[in-house]
Every structure is written in structure tokens, then in C-alpha cells.
Amino acid sequence: MQIKDRTYIISGGASGLGRAVVEDLCKGGGYVAILDINPELAEAFVKNIGDGKTKFFETDVLESDSIAKSVEGAVLWAKETGKDIGGVIAAAGVGNPTKILDRKGNAMAMDSFDFVMNVNLRGTIDLIRQVLPHMAKTTPIGEDGERGCVIMVASSAAFDGQPGQVAYSASKGAIASLTLPMTRDLAPHGIRVVTIAPSMFETRMTAALSEKARASLLKVVEFPVRGGKPAEFASLVKHSIENVMLNGVVLRLDGGTRMPSKM
Template identity: 35%
Template sequence: MDISTGSVVVTGAASGLGSATARRFAEAGAQVIGIDLPESIAKADAVDGVRLVGADVTSESEVTAALDLTSAPMRVAVNCAGVGWVGRVLSKDGPHDLQLYRRILDINLVGTFNVMRLAADRIRQADPVDGDGQRGVVINTASAAAFEGQVGQVAYAASKGGVHAMTISAARDLASSGIRVVTIAPGTIETPMFAGVSDDFISTLTSGIPFPQRLGKPEEFADLAAFIVAHDYLNGETIRMDAAIRMAPR
């Protein structure tokens, strides 16, 4: 699918996976709306062709207002916004904080669903781009933790497992509208959270990655997102982008 004359919305676009993805689609000629929290946007570098808009992915009104800024037909939504706060079911401080658990699911799972449903409604209003009736694509972000959550990742794993579980059902729901749904499950990616981390820590982290034995790059995620958009027969699938890692308990 060619998106050079359409619009793309990317969440979490101020940094990391979202920033690389927004840049990739802008370079392809799409009109890109990048959604992130205002405080994150304040720290972000400007990217040609990407309009950063402050919005909370869990808010219907804020996401709707961001989508209203597009002038070209909406074709693609990429959900990269997420948090990875840790906490065990039981720790020395007692049971896992219930509000923290709810907040992680609210951002990672409910936020993804919120943007998907609102963006899909815009995409279905666009004219089909081909003889198959295709109108657009929604790409969501899960994680290797959806399959092998580590110690302290119970909330994060649940949220990302939920994103994975939504994929086939959402693809079937949106098939009649000509919208594909695909999820990417990254492994260990070099994002801003690793800024200032020691070389020894990175070496320990990457030692369990089969090949290539390094951190993944946000640009590789962006390339995969662009490939999914271009490959019209990919639908209802979660693609692991993790260099064959299978996460250990710790």
C-alpha cells in the first residue's frame, strides 16, 4: 500500500520507537501526526514532516482532537506509546500496588485500543487504495514480555500480552472495512531508557541474545512497520523482532 498521499498517526512519537517510525513515514511522503505527552514533546527534536501533538492516548477527546489535525486521508496508525514500570506480585514492601497495575494496563493496553478504534474509524472513511478494497493498516506494539515475562514484569507482561491477544480479533473485526491489523513484538531495543547505562550492563544484557548479539535499533522497528504497510497480505499476525531471544526469568 502506498501511503505517500495519505496521513499516518504514530503514538509515543517524541522518542524511541515512535520517533524513528514517525520519521520513516515522513520520509516516505506521508503527512505524519505524532502523539505524545506535552512534557515529552518539549524535549523532542523537530523532524521534517512530523507534527508533534500533545495528547494522552487514554483520552478519547485528546486523541480525537489530534486526529482532526490531519488533512489527507488516514491510512496508517502505529501505536508505540507505552510504559514499563516494574513490580512483583509480592515484594518486601507487600503486594503489588493495584493502582500501578491498573495504570500500566490503562496506558499500554487501553491506550492502544483507544487509538486503534478511533484511527480505524477515520481509515474506513477513506476510499480504497486497491482492487481488494484495502483502506489502511493499524500496527500495534507488544513485546517479547508478552510471551516470556520476567520477574517484576507481571503488569507489563499482562498489558503486552493483551495487545498480542487483540491482534487476530481486531483484524477480523476490521476486515469488512478493508483495514489490516498487525502487531510487532520487539525484544531488547536501544531506546532512551538505556542512556547512561554502563557498557558492562549492556554486555550482560546482550549476552543472552542469539544473533545478532546486540540491542535492536529503533530504525529496525520503523523499517518493519514500513514493510508491514507495504506487504498487503500481512494481517492478524504478531511478528517477533527480537533476534531469537527467549527471555530468562531475570
Template identity: 45%
Template sequence: MQLQEQAALVTGGASGLGAEVVRQLARAGARVTILDINLELAQTLANEVGAHAVACDITSSDSVQQALRSASEAHGPARILINCAGIGGARRLVGKDGQAMPLDDFSRVINVNLIGTFNMIRLTATGMIAQEAMADGERGVIINTASVAAYDGQIGQAAYAASKGGLTSLTLPLARDLAQFGVRVMTIAPGLFLTPLLYQLPEEVQQSLAASIPFPKRLGKAEEFAQLALHIVGNLSLNGEVIRLDGALRLPPR
């Protein structure tokens, strides 16, 4: 799919990996809508790159539907959805105090990362399949953000790894569901990337994390994530697959 003049949605697009995706999409000529729970931050970026900003809670069907209406009014129906919204959180199943992890801690991460992403996909896909097919019968492309934790979940990452593992497992069945309509579904599983969360860590901790990556021996750059996302949009044969973007990293237990 050519990016020029295509309507694109980026969830979690106000910061981190999502913000760089927004910047690169805008530079490529796409008409971008930033969907983020932090509207002020989203609007600041939108002003910078000429995008449209909408407040959106991906776990709420009403919020997503309102955001999609706003995006469609601004740029027309979306053919590109890139899901970067998500949360972290680390907690052992049984803590040092002998207490079980609260069920709400697990549910919160699953609700945002897995159910919220699915909610965004299901509501956006209905608009994609209603559009006229382009060259080769394509109508749209959906890209999700998982994590290498889906495969190498560390101690304390039960909720996070389960949520990202769910996204990896969703990729193929959703691609098969939407293939008849010419909509592709892909997932990127990044490793250790220099996001705002890691920026807050001391320099020595960042260097220690980088040293664990076989090559390149540095933390991933948001630009590299965005470059892959844009390549997926343009490469029609990429469908139903999860791509690890991790420099051959395999996470240790802790």
C-alpha cells in the same frame, strides 16, 4: 499501501522507537502527525522532519478525539496508525517486605499500554473505514507495539507482560473485525532495543544484555523496528499476525 502522501499517525512518536518510525515515514513521503503526551519534544521532532505535532493522552477519549481532529485538519483522514505509546514498570507481586503489589501499579500499566492503545484504535478506525477504498479494497493499516515480554515475562513484569499479552491477543480479533472494511491490523513484539531507557544504563549492562541475544549479538536498533513497520504498511498480505523482532531472544526468568 504506498506511503507517498498518505496521512499517518504515530503515538508515542516523540522519542524512542516511535521517533524513528516518524523519521522513516516522513522520508518515505507520508504526511505524519506525532501524537505524544510530551508536546514540546514532539514539536521539536516535527520541526526536524516536517511533521505535525499534537499533544495526546491515549487513555483519554476526549484527548484522542481532539488530536484526531487536529491531525485530520492538517493532513486529512489517516490511513496509517502506528501505536508506539506505552510505559514500563517492574514490581514483584509480593515484595521483599511481604507486602502485595499495589493494585494501582498494575492498573496504571494496563490502562496506558492496553486500554490506551485500544482507545486509539477504536477512534481511529471509525475514520479509516469511512474513506474510499484504494487498490485491492484497502482502506487502512494499524500496527501495535507489544513486547517479547508478552511471551517470556520476567520476574517483576506481571503488569507489563499482561498489558503486552493483551495487545498480542487483540491482534487477530481486531483484524477479523476490520477485514470487511479493508483495514489491516498487525503487531510487532520487539526484544531488547536500544531505546532512551537502555541508553541510560551503564555500558557494561548494555553489553551484558546484548550478549543474551543469539544473533545479532547486539541490542536492536530503532531503525530496524521502523523498517519492519514500513514494510508491514506496504505488504498487503500481512494481517492479523504478531511478529517477534528479537534476534531469537528468549527472556530468562530474571
């Protein structure tokens, strides 16, 4: 799928990994509908990008109606610009570490579990399912008849989660697991599915880590011995969109990191 002159819908696009993806796709000639819950941050970002390459839609991925309104707006914008929908990148996510049993023997609250699952898993699926009918109606391009690409964000925690990551690992593990069946569902429509599973990247979520926790995490990184840069994540998203043979795959982006049970 070519990036130039196509519209991409990105949740969580005003900060972190999503923001880096927006910047990269716009540099490649793409147009990006930014779906985010933070209007102040998003509007400043849109102004900074300029050239009419981005448009912000305030979105709460916990609410189907909010997603529906934003998708409708993004599709209308794509029609106005004449740039067909070429992909959807679900980058909105939360961590919220909580052990299933704390030091005092108290069980994890289901509200905490539900929040993480609803943002990371339900929010991802809800956004994608609402974009797909529009993407499936676009004109196929290239010799393969491709219509678009779905990119989801899992995590290294899907494979080797840490203490306190029951909810987070469950949400990201589910995304990794559903990658192949979604791929098979969408193959007849000329739509590919790629999931990226990053480890520790420099985002607002990881910025909250203590120096002790950060140092412990870096001990298990093989090379390079540092946190990932958002631009490196964005680069893999760009390649996933452009390389038509990447399909039905979960790509670990982690510098060879394999988390032990204890740090």
C-alpha cells in the same frame, strides 16, 4: 498500502521507536500526525523534519477526551492536505517494573498495575477505536480495496516476561492476543492489523537499565548480539504497511532472544 501521500497517526511519536517510525514514513513521502505528551520534544522534532510533513498534537493516552481532540485535529489536517488517513501506529508505552510481591512481602500496588495497563493496553485500544471510523470512510485503493493498516506494539515480554513484569507482560500479552480478533473485525472494511513484538531496543526506556542488567540481557540474544536499533523497528513498520499480505500476525523482532526465568 502505499506510504506516499497518506497520513499516519502515531502515538508516542516524539521519542524512541515511534520517532524512528515518523522519520522513516516521512522519508517515504508520508505525512505524520505525532501524538505525544511531551510538547517541547515534539515541537523541536516537527521543526527538524520540516516541509509540513508532520503536525504535533499534545496527547495524554490515559484520557479519552485528549485522544479524541488529537484525532479530530489529525483528521482535519489530513483533509486540509488532501492526504487520506492510511494508518495508525500505537507506539506510546511504559515499563515501570514492579514485582507482585517484593522482598519484604509487600504486595504490588494496584495503582502501579493500572498505570501500565492503562497506558499500554487501554491507551492503544482507545486511540485505534477513535481513528478507525475515519479510516473506514476513506476511498479504497488498489486491486484489493485496501483502506489502511493498524500497527500495535507488543513485546517479547508478552511471551517470556521477566521478574517484575507482571503488569508489562499482561499489557503486551493482551495486545498480542487481540491482534487476530481485531483483524477479523476489520477485514470487511479493508483494514489490516499487524503487531510487532520487539525485544530490547535502544530507547529512553532501556537507557535506564544498569550495565549489569544490559550485559545479562545480551547473553540471551542469539544474533546479532546487541540491542535493536530504532531504525530496524521502523523498517519493519514500513514493510508491514506496504505488504498487503501481512495481516493478523504478531511479528517478533528480537534477534532470536528467548528470556529465561532468571538472568
